[in-house]
Each structure stands twice: as C-alpha cells, then as structure tokens.
Amino acid sequence: xxxxxxxxxxxxxxxxxxxxxxxxxxxxxxxxxxxxxxxxxxxxxxxxxxxxxxxxxxxxxxxxxxxxxxxxxxxxxxxxxxxxxxxxxxxxxxxxxxxxxxxxxxxxxxxxxxxxxxxxxxxxxxxxxxxxxxxxxxxxxxxxxxxxxxxxxxxxxxxxxxxxxxxxxxxxxxxxxxxxxxxxxxxxxxxxxxxxxxxxxxxxxxxxxxxxxxxxxxxxxxxxxxxxxxxxxxxxxxxxxxxxxxxxxxxxxxxxxxxxxxxxxxxxxxxxxxxxxxxxxxxxxxxxxxxxxxxxxxxxxxxxxxxxxxxxxxxxxxxxxxxxxxxxxxxxxxxxxx
Amino acid sequence: xxxxxxxxxxxxxxxxxxxxxxxxxxxxxxxxxxxxxxxxxxxxxxxxxxxxxxxxxxxxxxxxxxxxxxxxxxxxxxxxxxxxxxxxxxxxxxxxxxxxxxxxxxxxxxxxxxxxxxxxxxxxxxxxxxxxxxxxxxxxxxxxxxxxxxxxxxxxxxxxxxxxxxxxxxxxxxxxxxxxxxxxxxxxxxxxxxxxxxxxxxxxxxxxxxxxxxxxxxxxxxxxxxxxxxxxxxxxxxxxxxxxxxxxxxxxxxxxxxxxxxxxxxxxxxxxxxxxxxxxxxxxxxxxxxxxxxxxxxxxxxxxxxxxxxxxxxxxxxxxxxxxxxxxxxxxxxxxxxxxxxxxxxxxxxxxxxxxxxxxxxxxxxxxxxxxxxxxxxxxxxxxxxxxxxxxxxxxxxxxxxxxxxxxxxxxxxxxxxxxxxxxxxxx
Numbered sequence: 001x002x003x004x005x006x007x008x009x010x011x012x013x014x015x016x017x018x019x020x021x022x023x024x025x026x027x028x029x030x031x032x033x034x035x036x037x038x039x040x041x042x043x044x045x046x047x048x049x050x051x052x053x054x055x056x057x058x059x060x061x062x063x064x065x066x067x068x069x070x071x072x073x074x075x076x077x078x079x080x081x082x083x084x085x086x087x088x089x090x091x092x093x094x095x096x097x098x099x100x101x102x103x104x105x106x107x108x109x110x111x112x113x114x115x116x117x118x119x120x121x122x123x124x125x126x127x128x129x130x131x132x133x134x135x136x137x138x139x140x141x142x143x144x145x146x147x148x149x150x151x152x153x154x155x156x157x158x159x160x161x162x163x164x165x166x167x168x169x170x171x172x173x174x175x176x177x178x179x180x181x182x183x184x185x186x187x188x189x190x191x192x193x194x195x196x197x198x199x200x201x202x203x204x205x206x207x208x209x210x211x212x213x214x215x216x217x218x219x220x221x222x223x224x225x226x227x228x229x230x231x232x233x234x235x236x237x238x239x240x241x242x243x244x245x246x247x248x249x250x251x252x253x254x255x256x257x258x259x260x261x262x263x264x265x266x267x268x269x270x271x272x273x274x275x276x277x278x279x280x281x282x283x284x285x286x287x288x289x290x291x292x293x294x295x296x297x298x299x300x301x302x303x304x305x306x307x308x309x310x311x312x313x314x315x316x317x318x319x320x321x322x323x324x325x326x327x328x329x330x331x332x333x334x335x336x337x338x
Numbered sequence: 339x340x341x342x343x344x345x346x347x348x349x350x351x352x353x354x355x356x357x358x359x360x361x362x363x364x365x366x367x368x369x370x371x372x373x374x375x376x377x378x379x380x381x382x383x384x385x386x387x388x389x390x391x392x393x394x395x396x397x398x399x400x401x402x403x404x405x406x407x408x409x410x411x412x413x414x415x416x417x418x419x420x421x422x423x424x425x426x427x428x429x430x431x432x433x434x435x436x437x438x439x440x441x442x443x444x445x446x447x448x449x450x451x452x453x454x455x456x457x458x459x460x461x462x463x464x465x466x467x468x469x470x471x472x473x474x475x476x477x478x479x480x481x482x483x484x485x486x487x488x489x490x491x492x493x494x495x496x497x498x499x500x501x502x503x504x505x506x507x508x509x510x511x512x513x514x515x516x517x518x519x520x521x522x523x524x525x526x527x528x529x530x531x532x533x534x535x536x537x538x539x540x541x542x543x544x545x546x547x548x549x550x551x552x553x554x555x556x557x558x559x560x561x562x563x564x565x566x567x568x569x570x571x572x573x574x575x576x577x578x579x580x581x582x583x584x585x586x587x588x589x590x591x592x593x594x595x596x597x598x599x600x601x602x603x604x605x606x607x608x609x610x611x612x613x614x615x616x617x618x619x620x621x622x623x624x625x626x627x628x629x630x631x632x633x634x635x636x637x638x639x640x641x642x643x644x645x646x647x648x649x650x651x652x653x654x655x656x657x658x659x660x661x662x663x664x665x666x667x668x669x670x671x672x673x674x675x676x677x678x679x680x681x682x683x684x685x686x687x688x689x690x691x692x693x694x695x696x697x698x699x700x701x702x703x704x705x706x707x708x709x710x711x712x713x714x715x716x717x718x719x720x721x722x723x724x725x726x727x728x729x730x731x732x733x734x735x736x737x738x739x740x741x742x743x744x745x746x747x748x749x750x751x752x753x754x755x756x757x758x759x760x761x762x763x764x765x766x
Contacts, residue, residue: 086762088448089422089423089426089427090426090429090448090449090452090454091452108751109733168594169594169595172590172592172593172594172595173590173592173593174590174593174595190590192590192592192740193592194592195537195590195591195592195740196740280538281538281539282733283537283538283733283736283737284537284591284592284733284736284737284739284740285733285734285736285737285740285748286733286737287737296419297729298729300419300420300422300423301419301725301728301729302725302726302728302729302730303422303725303726304726
C-alpha cells in the first residue's frame, strides 16, 4: 500500500523521479510535460463545458472572494493607511507620513515590547512544545495513557483570559503559590512574581505553557500513531535500545507533526495578548508588554489609532516573515524536507 | 415598446402596488400609534459602559415611561475601551445611539470639537435655576462657554475605612493630613497595612490625592497643559509618595484581590475611593456598620477652598440622534429629583441632583460637605487627563510603585507624552 502511495507522491515541480522510474515510467524533461502528467483529474471536469465557462467559474468563487476581500484585505489595507495618519478615532484621519514608523524606533515601550515578544517566541515555543512532546512519549502506548493525558488537556478548553485570572490569583503576593511556599517553610512566599522583569514574563510563559501543553501533547500523540510499528520493530531487531529508538526513529518520524506544532506555537507566541493583558496589562510600566498588548494599548486606551496601526503592521510583518522563514526552512510543497 | 420594457413596466406596477400596500399598512400603524398616543411609549436606546447596571437603567426606564412616556432600552458594555471605540465609530455612521454615557475632561472636549454631541445649555440653565443642577459641576460640562450632556452620577472621593480595625486600636477619622499619617503609623506599628494601592488602572489614586491635597492649582494646570510634570511641586509629590511607600504604608500593588474584599477582611485599613464604592462593599456583603468613610484632609492647610476629588459620568445625546425630541426630554427628565433619588438608592451613591434623597447618613454628610461654598470640586485624574498622557502616566505610576527610586525617569516619560500631546492640541 505504502509503495503504491509513494509511487504517486508529488513534489514541487513534478512527480518524484525515482518512484516513477521504479514504476517503469520515465520522467518527462519539460515542466509542461510534467504538469500534463497530473492533468487526467482535470480532464474529467473539462468534459462538462457549462461548468468551465469563465463566467460560471467566477460566479462560484465570487462570494468567497467578496467575503475575503471585504473582511480581510480591505481592513488590512485600511490599517496600513491609518498607520500613516495621526488618527485618534474621531473625525477624519490626517496624513502624517512615516511619523508613526519613526516613533517606533524612539519609543521606550517598543524596546520592552520587542524584547518580551522575543522571549515569548523562544520560551513560549520551547516550554509547551517540549513538555507536550515529553508527555506524549511518556504516556503513549501505556495502559490508561489517555487518562494520564486528560488533565493536561483540560486547560485548553479554557479561554486565555480565564487562565490569566486563575494564575493571577496563584501568583499574586499572598496568593496560592505564596501560601504553599509558606506552608513548606520555603522562601519567596511574599514575592510579587508579576512585578519585576523577567520574573513576570517567565511566570506568564509558564501559565501559557500550562494551557498549551495538553493540546501539543495531543498533536504529538496523533503523530506517534502514524509511526509505523514495523519500523520500530526493525530497530529493536537491530538492537536499538529505548533511547536510540526514540532519538533515531521516533523523533525523526515525528518531524512533520513537530513542524506543525512549532509553527503554530511561533505564531501564537508572536501575537500573545490575552494572558499578558489580563495579568499585568503590560506593566508595571511597560516591563511585561508585548507587541500585541502595545498595539491594543496605543489604539484603544491611548486613542492613538495611527500609532497603534503602525505597531499592528510591524507585528504582521514580523509574524509573516517568521512564518515564511520557518516554513521555507522546514517545508516543501507536498512534503517535508528530509 | 419592446418586450423588456413591458416586463419593466409590469415590474414597476407590481412594485408600486406593493409599496402602496406597505405604505398603507405603515400609515395604519402610524394612525394606530397616534390614536393610542396616551398609552404609546417611545423607547430609546441608552448606550453605556456600565453593563452591570443594566437592571438599574431598565428600572429607571420604567419610571421614565410613567413620567414622560419614554422607555429605556439599555445597551450595556463592560469593556470601556471597546465601548469608547464603538461610540467614536458611531459618530461616522447613521446608526447612532439615542443617548450614550461618556466622560468629562479631555474626552468630552474632543467630541465637542468634532461637533458630535448636542448642547444641553438650556437644560443646565433651567436645572441650576430650579436647584436640580449645581454650578460647581456645570464647569466640567462646559466647553467653549456652552454646556454638553448631563450628569448620570456624581461621586466624591473619600477614604473608606474598616471600623473594626479603627475601634480595635482606638482610632477615629482624622481632620488633618498629619492626623491621617499618625493613624497610618499606629496601624503599621500593629502590623496592619494602612492604605490600599494598586499598579493596574487605578495607579493614579495616590498621585492625584497627594497633588490635589498640596497644590490643586498645579493639578488643574497640569491637566490643562499649562504645567509640566517636571515642576517642583510634582517632583515633591513623587518624593512624598516614595517616602510613604518606604514606610510600608501601602498594600503590595501587585495584589489582585478585589479592594472591597481587602477592606472587608481587614487586610488593609483604609482605601481612597469614590462614593460608588459603597455599592462594591454591599456586593461582598460587608455590613454598613463594619465600614465608614471620611473626607481626606488636604496636606496644605493654607488653601482658600478645600479640594475634594470627584468623578462624574455624563449622559449625552449625539448630533443627529435618532429621536432628538424624546432623547432630549429624557436628558431633561434625568436632572429632576425623582430619577436621581432612585439612582442614588440603587447605586448607594450620591445623586447629581442636590435635592435627591441620599441613600444613607454618611453619603448625605459627604454630599453636604461637597456642596459647601468652602469646597472646590477637582475632576478625577482619569477623566481630566487626555488619553495619550493618561495611558503613559498609568503605566509609569505602576512602574514607580515597584521601583520608587526611578521617579524622575517616570516623570520625564510622562512629560514627554504630555509635551507630544499638547504640541498638537492647544492648552485649554
């Protein structure tokens, strides 16, 4: 079955040569000829000319195009426009050139926002992904493994704001953590975890990981289910021990799922908002602010819509670039880089 | 006439008949409404950022129905930022609220300058003549010599205190600032935290109290862009605040437990809040006998008029409101004693109308004090400060409470925001 599937595995630019050759076929040299190879599916549509009329095609896709343009492209373009104005939410926006973008480089809040966003991207990806992976490996294939994973998955059902409120109670001076430390006779019971950097950001990353670990674990379990048992058995026959099997076989085969999990975690970390806003509102001062909270605060609290839009554009560019670079490094159309 | 023209004409006829039918039905409806004028009620939508008070607005609407035939459908929001953005956006659309709650100070000036709100000068003239509105509050509803909106409520900032703690240590409400600090010292010596402080949202509480108590003129100038945050008077206030923090007089500002719970349980002895805080104490079930309130004595004993910080929330009618006549009648009706008394009773707060019945003896005493000619009302920092400066200041005050040594850096940051704002807005 697998061999049959491999035979038609596609790759950017055409069909994988070796598989075609093993199937007794030759690889067409020109791109045009290669594209023709995958056209038989389209041919069946062509036999119904009424469907392929340009007007009919346009009619089918028009509603979706209108919705996407109206709800996604136009608001984004309007935000870009607003970022070049000094709009304060009232009256009409006045053109202000690149003043908002210049301000980005002189604003002390942005220094903190970029620093914290970077911390979130590193720690906010490593911690929940590593914990999720570890949990998945430890509980996969054992008896009642699902029950062990369940408690970790429950926080995912909560909203970020709810998680933030709970952790706010835990971490506040004299909160649950303080009480536990006091009961155990350990130091730090009166510590204001959310008052000083980097404690505040680290504490919030932990709170975020508490929520995200379970779903990462679930995704890794799905990935583990796709690891062929035969390969693991072959490794065992070859004398591989548990760690070697994990390192040499399981983890490489989990790579496609890892790419998805890490990719999602990067985007989530870049746009971190709810937990930070509810727990500290980016403070005290700007010490725990992120790009997303700075954008909200400037737009809706300070009524500096123009500057807030400039931060939004910056955040979009950073997220887009990070995603593009990451995916380009890890993924090819139709498959994963090996 | 070709085929398509015939079809078009036919369609037009059908449309005309349909429109006539609908118009006829509408006319019938209008007639019905007119015929039943005595019992018909106009319902207006009251947009507000006090979502938790929907039942109060509805109840007031029932009262208004009986009195003036105008019912109220509250549209409450609980997130102020969202609410402000929605109201701002509504000014540019045809879908405007009948009546909406807003803010005094810079935010009122902004919507007036954009001609987004209707003048209420005639309501104020009549209200002051009848004694339903006061000249002291009118000042904060006046922009460019005309009045806009009417007060939904007026709250005065006082010191709430835990009576059990005061009784335990034989303390009584102070009449001087030094007396207040002496109480704080006594409480601290017994291991009780004297004052509440927070670094989120209300981080301005002690800054405004210390500045208003020492130099209310400087405070007002600061809010109007006529003074700098680097003025000696402001620096002196920050130094004093720093000393009080060093003395351990405040709760840890990172504590997120509700302030009413802290006061009720005795985790803190005193909290400076608007008189609306009585409602919060009721919510946590604190018996009225367990807490009290007193006017915070100013630090400067040489002031001609005693300052008291107050907060008032305007209720406004937008330009081009859907039902101008009913909307304005509702505003006018609101400034009379009946709705104000009702509002004071349900919110356990002072009423904007001096004739309104006070919900308790302590509120009545505060109300009487604030109405005295020896007292001057000072607008709360949150409303008085333009949004971009406020946003920076709240953050910097929060940072200051964590690191009091950095007060000059904090003031410089706030001043930078103020300078930027006032460079494009004329100082009032």
